[in-house]
Amino acid sequence: MPKVGDKAPPFRVTADDGQTVSLADYAGRNLILYFYPRASTPGCTHEAIEFRDLLKKFEALKTSIVGCSGDSVAAQAKFKAKYKLNFPLLADTEKEVIKGYETWRLKAFMGKKFLGVARTTFWIGPDGKIRKVWEKVTAKGHAADVLAAIQKG
Template identity: 45%
Template sequence: MPLKSGEPAPDFSLPATGGETISLTSLKGHKAVLYFYPKDDTSGCTLEAKSFNDLREAFAAADTAVIGVSPDPIRSHDKFREKYGLAFPLASDEEKAMLEAYGVWVEKSMYGRKYMGVERTTVLIDRDGRVAQVWPRVKVPGHAEAVLAAAKAL
């Protein structure tokens, strides 16, 4: 079921790059962007990560943490982060519990074949842990800029 603005963000605690653990509780008091993406080091996911990374100082100035989330393992995240010099954490949800709670683990179809995967989605969470805005079925070009504008306005 898709998230709606104003409702409490589903709680989570996930391992992340750099040996961190990221949870909804650890983000409280700050705004946070959770961007859900299908796979490390693929063209669209790389472009999206680089777009958010290019705006990292502007997000920091807006008191907004950026966290990428995918089902890839931490080892893959670490390589991806290092390869592109990403300055924000990538969280791993190999169990897909958080992905399901946020409604982004969905049935997809490619060339007539159905499979389960991550629907590229971004969620902006306010300082109180509530969903401020949701961008479903994200198209990467210009997306990070739109999220930044919403974070600044929050």
């Protein structure tokens, strides 16, 4: 997994609107790249809504938000429209970004083990280096925690 101080792995993938998004698009700005297991599920929805509601505060700190999961473009577009999300959602159906950031992991739920996206967030600085990593994220309150970290610098 990329660590603090590492160059963020480059990516280029289709977003919810069908446009291609890349890490290079965010050069010179802070980027919060957050990975979530599945669009329109309770935890993922809660996390996305919190980022949506705090977006103006992030933007005031020259920080962009991008969500990423293995869902299709159509699923991401539906999720974005339903909850009026105001930032891009990457449709990483081939899991290139997910695997590049090493968030595709063995998980356990109700006694079953399976591979899935681990809820993880990366703060990528204007220089393209990882500033902070949040692992094993709890959706509730996470966006506020990320905002507080950026405010502290």
